[in-house]
Amino acid sequence: MGRGGEKTVTPPSKSFHAKGHSLTAGDLSRADAASTISNSVRPSKSLEAMPTEELRKKALQYGHDASADRATLLQILAPYGDILLRTDAPPSLPLAPPPFTLADIKAAVPRHCFERSLTTSFFHLACDLVLVALLGYLATLIGHPDVPTMSRYLLWPLYWYAQGSVLTGVWVIAHECGHQSFSPYERVNNLVGWVLHSALLVPYHSWRISHGKHHNNTGSCENDEVFAPPIKEDLMDEILLHSPLANLAQIIIMLTVGWMPGYLLMNATGPRKYKGKNNSHFNPNSALFSPKDRLDIIWSDIGFFLALAGVVWACTQYGFSTVGKYYLLPYMVVNYHLVLITYLQHTDVFIPHFRGGEWSWFRGALCTVDRSFGWLLDHTFHHISDTHVCHHIFSKMPFYHAQEASEHIKKALGPYYLKDDTPIWKALWRSYTLCKYVDTDKNAVFYKHRAS
Structure with a gap:
């Protein structure tokens, strides 16, 4: 029947940590990035036209390593396709565990x-x-x-x-x-x-x-x-x-x-x-x-x-x-x-x-x-x-x-x-x-x- 808010739930251990409303890359290793790249999708022209700083913001938003070089960022973000171009939806739910119970x-x-x-x-x-x-x-x-x-x-x-x-x-x-x-x-x-x-x-x-x-x-x-x-x-x-x-x-x-x-x-x-x-x-x-x-x-x-x-x-x-x-x-x-x-x-x-x-x-x-x-x-x-x-x-x-x-x-x-x-x-x-x-x-x- 669902818990209905009967229990007090404590947030899990923080493998992510917040920076504003964005996510830092606390849990994403270079090996993860390499795995993403090995199964890569060709970046769209719209994605390739994005400034590097915008790519870094997108990477943080979706839980990826934002410190990577531009070529790596393009490969990591390419599978998101047209999702990255959306302007008609609210900001994504933060990936950092909530700071409240x-x-x-x-x-x-x-x-x-x-x-x-x-x-x-x-x-x-x-x-x-x-x-x-x-x-x-x-x-x-x-x-x-x-x-x-x-x-x-x-x-x-x-x-x-x-x-x-x-x-x-x-x-x-x-x-x-x-x-x-x-x-x-x-x-x-x-x-x-x-x-x-x-x-x-x-x-x-x-x-x-x-x-x-x-x-x-x-x-x-x-x-x-x-x-x-x-x-x-x-x-x-x-x-x-x-x-x-x-x-x-x-x-x-x-x-x-x-x-x-x-x-x-x-x-x-x-x-x-x-x-x-x-x-x-x-x-x-x-x-x-x-x-x-x-x-x-x-x-x-x-x-x-x-x-x-x-x-x-x-x-x-x-x-x-x-x-x-x-x-x-x-x-x-x-x-x-x-x-x-x-x-x-x-x-x-x-x-x-x-x-x-x-x-x-x-x-x-x-x-x-x-x-x-x-x-x-x-x-x-x-x-x-x-x-x-x-x-x-x-x-x-x-x-x-x-x-x-x-x-x-x-x-x-x-x-x-x-x-x-x-x-x-x-x-x-x-x-x-x-x-x-x-x-x-x-x-x-x-x-x-x-x-x-």
């Missing part, structure tokens, strides 16, 4: 922000469900004889997106249940979460367990349950890797089937340790779970297949087309939002990953970013995206306190707080086209762009 951050947040209220949570859920019912009723009027036929081509997509967005908010409340932030009562949390997620065709406990492992291992190259970064040997052909058309096709695939079956059935973006093993969220014997979880997985499957049976029954009674218009297409919008939101929370050119002794839970929790989808969607999504840094540090904090807490947290974090104001679609394109792989020979890494 989790206890320091917790002390900066008012105590009432950690209080969970069953009444308040049910109020927000009731508001969502009323809105779902209202939108469903309004959709029944789209086919009314007084509604112009041509307008239906606009009204139905508008309904699908609006209903899918509100149902994403319902999904987020079930997500709160999985973190035990819905109320102080575990049984109530799990019952409400099971009902809501089952209704949205999500195996609740299976997701709850794997999502908790994601929170416990965020930013880890080896163990992040969802967003383990690919390495060079995972990459496709270089031409396809950088083809705008291929990237667009892959984004569309990710946003349509990335959640189901991509994540739930195959855990497609999970860590390499699961390769060759069964990692389905529906299998009680999956590598994702331990033997003690099996009963919960079975209950999750029961909830999922009961809901699926309800969908099939509705199709026999009202027709597939009707069920598709009222439920299945909004359900696809929910899945689209889940993938878009979570991908952008953990993938970008300024977010590092760690392995070995460089990784710790606290450093990993800082490897996420706050993004706004606009005030209306932020409200509809219960601020899961624009307060995500707070959520990873204190996952048991209710969403209705997260905005207030975030104001205090970002002051306490200073340069370790990541927020990106890049428009969502621009950020998605930047992240998907530039964040291709990470090195395997270093313990603190940023995404690279060019592999050959």
Whole structure:
């Protein structure tokens, strides 16, 4: 279920040390540089045009030896490709271990922000469900004889997106249940979460367990349950890797089937340790779970297949087309939002990953970013995206306190707080086209762009 800020985490021993907000080359030996050069990528003309001092700043930013000569710097930085030319993203997260502890951050947040209220949570859920019912009723009027036929081509997509967005908010409340932030009562949390997620065709406990492992291992190259970064040997052909058309096709695939079956059935973006093993969220014997979880997985499957049976029954009674218009297409919008939101929370050119002794839970929790989808969607999504840094540090904090807490947290974090104001679609394109792989020979890494 995630640690939720329950433990005080002490920073690991400092193999990096800060110089302003940049990183010195404390842990990068000349042998590391030689290894990088031996697997070199030809520097682009834009990179070759950079002044040497600018190259040194870039090297420090990404954890490399800035004292190297110009030719070596060009070879070291060449794999970052167009990432080095970006001007539309915030500064990278500092690689130096944070000079504060989790206890320091917790002390900066008012105590009432950690209080969970069953009444308040049910109020927000009731508001969502009323809105779902209202939108469903309004959709029944789209086919009314007084509604112009041509307008239906606009009204139905508008309904699908609006209903899918509100149902994403319902999904987020079930997500709160999985973190035990819905109320102080575990049984109530799990019952409400099971009902809501089952209704949205999500195996609740299976997701709850794997999502908790994601929170416990965020930013880890080896163990992040969802967003383990690919390495060079995972990459496709270089031409396809950088083809705008291929990237667009892959984004569309990710946003349509990335959640189901991509994540739930195959855990497609999970860590390499699961390769060759069964990692389905529906299998009680999956590598994702331990033997003690099996009963919960079975209950999750029961909830999922009961809901699926309800969908099939509705199709026999009202027709597939009707069920598709009222439920299945909004359900696809929910899945689209889940993938878009979570991908952008953990993938970008300024977010590092760690392995070995460089990784710790606290450093990993800082490897996420706050993004706004606009005030209306932020409200509809219960601020899961624009307060995500707070959520990873204190996952048991209710969403209705997260905005207030975030104001205090970002002051306490200073340069370790990541927020990106890049428009969502621009950020998605930047992240998907530039964040291709990470090195395997270093313990603190940023995404690279060019592999050959």
